[in-house]
Amino acid sequence: MSIRENLLNIKATLPSQVTLVAVSKTKPVSDLMQAYEAGQRVFGENKIQEMTDKWEQMPKDIEWHMIGHIQSNKVKYMAPYVSLVHGVDSLKLLEEINKQAQKNNRIIDCLLQVHIAEEETKFGLDENELDELLQSDTFKNLKNIKIVGLMGMATFTENRTQIKKEFQHLKTIFDKNQQLTTDNRQLKTLSMGMSGDYQLAIECGSTMVRIGSSIFGTR
Numbered sequence: 001m002s003i004r005e006n007l008l009n010i011k012a013t014l015p016s017q018v019t020l021v022a023v024s025k026t027k028p029v030s031d032l033m034q035a036y037e038a039g040q041r042v043f044g045e046n047k048i049q050e051m052t053d054k055w056e057q058m059p060k061d062i063e064w065h066m067i068g069h070i071q072s073n074k075v076k077y078m079a080p081y082v083s084l085v086h087g088v089d090s091l092k093l094l095e096e097i098n099k100q101a102q103k104n105n106r107i108i109d110c111l112l113q114v115h116i117a118e119e120e121t122k123f124g125l126d127e128n129e130l131d132e133l134l135q136s137d138t139f140k141n142l143k144n145i146k147i148v149g150l151m152g153m154a155t156f157t158e159n160r161t162q163i164k165k166e167f168q169h170l171k172t173i174f175d176k177n178q179q180l181t182t183d184n185r186q187l188k189t190l191s192m193g194m195s196g197d198y199q200l201a202i203e204c205g206s207t208m209v210r211i212g213s214s215i216f217g218t219r
């Protein structure tokens, strides 16, 4: 099936409140343009350099989402244009995003990544670290970032019960943190679910799914 057909088939199954991020990492601009021509306007990349190259070459009505692990020294390259940063997992990184956003005279929307998987290797804050970050004075004084939600990745396993448990856990943390709203904190987006588990994620309350291989093919 073509990229267009894959995309339209997936979109047809998504509830209206769920945003589809087309994860286009490693794929050429020609593939992204097929999705663009089928109506897709939100793309996710996991390397800042690659995302910036594609941003330069592609139409300017695209929303670019950074979904990967971020190196602080590269934040400046995406600061002029990035729409949403999914993988924020430290106050230090948030301070750097704030600094670069300020230089560009804008506010950058961010999601805090929460560690919900069993694997040690997946990035993210645990619940205590999340609370600490959100309660710190340093965070409260950042004016050029806004925390608009949470992001998480489930364990890579065939065990649906476990994946579901992890998504439900993240939803609980999300609901708890949604209650307090400040100038730089208003949780409305819950980014969870990829090609293999997005239906389950939506059942558990996801509002944003990040789908790559089911649209663009295997990498």
Ligand SMILES: *Cc1c(COP(=O)(O)O)cnc(C)c1O
Pocket: 023, 025, 046, 067, 068, 153, 193, 194, 195, 196, 210, 211, 212, 213, 214
């Ligand atoms: C690559 C990636 C995805 C998409 O994975 P697929 O299995 O290809 O859908 C989603 N989220 C993150 C953080 C990724 O790095």
